[in-house]
Amino acid sequence: MESSLIRVLPACLTQPLPRGWDASDAEYVFETMPGVDHINAVILALPTTEPDILLLDADWPDGDVFAVAAQALEARPTMAVVLLSDENAPDRLRRAMLAGAEEYLIRPIEAPALRESLIGIAKHRTLRVVDRDEIEGGEVGQVYGGLVVGVMSGKGGLGKTTLAVNMASVCSMAPNKSAGILGLESGDGAVMLSLQPKLGLLDLAGSMEERREGAGFALDWFRQFCVTHQKTGVYYSQWTGSGTQVPEYGVPEDFMPALLETCRRAHSVTFVDLPLLTPDEATAMFPLLDVILIVSSSSDLLALRSTKTFLDLIPEEIAPRVRVIINRSSPNDMISRDDFAAALDFKIAAVLPDAPQVAAQAINLGSPFVLTQGQSELALTVKQLAQVLFRLPVAAESKEKPRKRFMLF
Structure with missing residues (x-):
């Protein structure tokens, strides 16, 4: 009915x-x-x-x-x-x-x-x-599929992999939610989670015709190419694992749409950690994503310029899916948030504080900083951003503690 x-x-x-x-x-x-x-x-x-x-x-x-x-x-x-x-x-x-x-x-x-x-x-x-x-x-809400979130930047070294890992961890630990990460750039996500995948998405591409289901893959088959972080429950997969074999006939053209459709069925939110894309690659990828997080920095003029160039590639109909996030922000940055937004001609969704010690310690411990230093300003900011973006319930304990105030819009 x-x-x-x-x-x-x-x-x-x-x-x-x-x-x-x-x-x-x-x-x-x-x-x-x-x-x-x-x-x-x-x-x-x-x-x-x-x-x-x-x-x-x-x-x-x-x-x-x-x-x-x-x-x-x-x-x-x-x-x-x-x-x-x-x-x-x-x-x-x-x-x-x-x-x-x-x-x-x-x-x-x-x-x-x-x-x-x-x-x-x-x-x-x-x-x-x-x-x-x-x-x-x-x-x-269970009638609808999960979200596929692309995390990208116009240049390297801006912390997008760290952001993807920690936001996925927040989503995965929320009640009745699950989260996955597709590490398409490198194995940095595996290092941050202390994981060692043996198989990769390239192996899945080589066997994709064996277990097709609708527009994607059978979920039990897909999960064989993922590893799970025990503390957070995040499903992680990357392009290649330690035992990956290159497909004899290459990667099928419809592999990426089939992969992302499977992710929508498998998880509440899937974060796709993307490498630096060429204009043609970006144009092909944008329509496949439900939300696009573009990570930049207000302490780096090159980051501003590369972000502006990247935003210029986005079609008008895709623009509502885009959120620009300033990472590692400090009061001493050479560019203010308002000037940054004006230069991009794009609203800034959130500003994450500069906390190199927090991120470094989490990497050394092999666990996301939302776990290792959950009450740090950086962790609280990322938690609230994830809650707002992905409809997460607020944990009861967080209601009793001061929350980071976003500089949103």
Whole structure:
């Protein structure tokens, strides 16, 4: 039986929502995304969560919620914004209207009233359709395939492999999530995870016709070419292993699309650690990726120039998938974040602090720094970035500790 899907993104809530507000019925299925707990992260979360309704708390004390509501509608015009508040002052109602909010609901509000209000808004929009029989355990999110995330840069030495390994570790350790890494550049990811793969993706390419399944491979066959990091559960595979044999007839043309389609079925998120690409290689790769993380540096003019050149290769229709991340940022950098964004003519998604000791120690220990130094500023920043980008639930323990404030958008 088919039902209309209403995807809701709660953001900046100052009070819990009433129990049962998102109850599904035969006609409408609610999918509630993990809440965004910082106002500066709301816009960043929209491309990956793709909500039909943004449920935003107007009483959030830190920032201009009405301005964020207007920015959110500009970023995703097909979405509706619903504001919640304890106050019904005329000035706030006017600001909500000017921001483009569909509703301004006054608390306390009962679950049936909130639910009916959201359904009333959703009825006038084009909604996704889901087959209720395919929804396992009542979680609509399981109907959809995993994300394939390309991690790349315009030059080497900017820390993209380190970022891929640590973000995959955060995703893999989240409840009901799994993560994989495809190391297409080198074996650096294996070193960071203390793994020694015997087989590689090149071996899979040589035997790909043996275990095809749909547009990809059988999952049990695919996992024979992966090794698992015991502490995080990350599935890791790289282009070649210690016992790799070069395929007699080379790599089939459809190998990469088949590989990435298999990854979507195998994991919640798969990070593809890509080498430096030629313009032709980049043009072929971009459409295969769901999210593209471009790692750069504000301490390196060459990094800025190479990032700009790389961004110029991205087609307009692919640009919404791109997130630019400034790595190893320091107040002493020669280029400010605003100047960096202006030079690229592209918004900066996040800024990661410079912490060479943290990264170096993690490499020496053969384990991601989100494990070895989980409370460091760098680790907390990467954890929050992963939570926002990939819809991860916030661990209960992290709610009691200060979180890194992103410099997002």
